[in-house]
Amino acid sequence: MRALAALALAVALTTHTRAPSAQDNADELAKKLSNPVASLISVPMQYNIDFDIGSESGTKHYLNVQPVIPRDLSEHTKLITRVIMPVIYQDDVFGNSGDQFGLGDTTPSFFFSPNEPIGGWIVGAGPVFLLPTATDELLGSEKWRRPERSRVAANARGLDLWRVGKPRQVVCGRRRPQRPEHTFIQPFLARQFPGGRTVTVNLESSYDWNGGQWNVPVNLVYSKVTKLGSQMLSWAGGVRYFVETPGDGPEWGDRLVLTLMFPGS
Numbered sequence: 001m002r003a004l005a006a007l008a009l010a011v012a013l014t015t016h017t018r019a020p021s022a023q024d025n026a027d028e029l030a031k032k033l034s035n036p037v038a039s040l041i042s043v044p045m046q047y048n049i050d051f052d053i054g055s056e057s058g059t060k061h062y063l064n065v066q067p068v069i070p071r072d073l074s075e076h077t078k079l080i081t082r083v084i085m086p087v088i089y090q091d092d093v094f095g096n097s098g099d100q101f102g103l104g105d106t107t108p109s110f111f112f113s114p115n116e117p118i119g120g121w122i123v124g125a126g127p128v129f130l131l132p133t134a135t136d137e138l139l140g141s142e143k144w145r146r147p148e149r150s151r152v153a154a155n156a157r158g159l160d161l162w163r164v165g166k167p168r169q170v171v172c173g174r175r176r177p178q179r180p181e182h183t184f185i186q187p188f189l190a191r192q193f194p195g196g197r198t199v200t201v202n203l204e205s206s207y208d209w210n211g212g213q214w215n216v217p218v219n220l221v222y223s224k225v226t227k228l229g230s231q232m233l234s235w236a237g238g239v240r241y242f243v244e245t246p247g248d249g250p251e252w253g254d255r256l257v258l259t260l261m262f263p264g265s
Contacts, residue, residue, distance in 0.1 A: 027195070027196055030223070033225070033234055033259065033261070034200070035122060036068070039072075040261060041068065042259050043065070043067045044257055044259040048060075048064070048255050051250055054248045055095050056092035058094075058097075060088070060089075060090040060093050063086065064086050066083065066085075069081045076116070077112060078112070078115055079111070080110075080111045083106065083107070084106065084109075085103070086105070086106075087102075087104070094138060100138050103140075104140050108128070110126045111126035112126050113125075181208070181210060182206055183207045185203070186202055196224055196225030199220075200219070201219065202219050202221075208246065215244065215246055216244045218241050219239075219255060221237065221238030221255060233259060235259075237256050238254070240254075
């Protein structure tokens with residue numbers, strides 16, 4: 001399952017009495033990028049490649065285009081809309097299955113967050129959906145899914161997804177609560193350095209309740225905020241190792257990210 005974009009990180013802001021320098025601006029933008037409910041319009045383009053998948057040691061490339069648009073709903077509350085649209089190329093991922101190229105499933109999320117921290121924590125909550133937009137049956141799930149609940153808190157995120165239309169079991173004349181198909185958890189640590197630089201470690205952990213299997217990649221990513229002409233952007237690169245995968249899943253992979261940022265929009 002694609003990584004569903006919803007993270008949060010407590011951010012301490014420092015007030016300066018002098019005019020902000022280019023480094024100050026880069027550091028501030030780096031902090032906002034680490035905070036998924038910050039008031040910053042951004043367009044991350046995340047390229048991933050996973051190796052040694054399946055019995056034929058297949059390879060999977062996918063580019064996640066992830067626009068993030070915050071909007072103030074009131075003086076105290078904002079809505080953060082994020083959509084993950086994957087473009088995928090894969091070769092022999094399912095045994096001797098050949099190659100496929102096209103769109104994967106789309107994941108829109110809508111998180112509501114207070115503009116001010118609550119007890120020192122930045123929090124947010126809202127629904128996340130999985131839309132079956134894949135152009136090939138081997139590139140997606142071919143199922144509509146919606147959440148029964150989702151929540152996000154500083155330094156950790158949890159999400160459960162249910163299939164739409166799946167009947168609930170009836171026991172002794174009462175409906176048994178439907179169990180989620182997938183649960184996604186993404187704890188992370190981010191350390192920021194002067195010059196808009198950040199080192200992040202996270203676990204993009206997902207659990208398949210039907211198969212009873214975990215998929216747990218550990219990602220180590222270095223990023224830096226910079227400016228190209230008048231455009232503020234962040235570039236990032238890193239590696240990941242799969243601690244646990246279902247079946248013959250990948251062993252390791254790489255990640256490159258280019259994020260366009262529009263502060264003050």
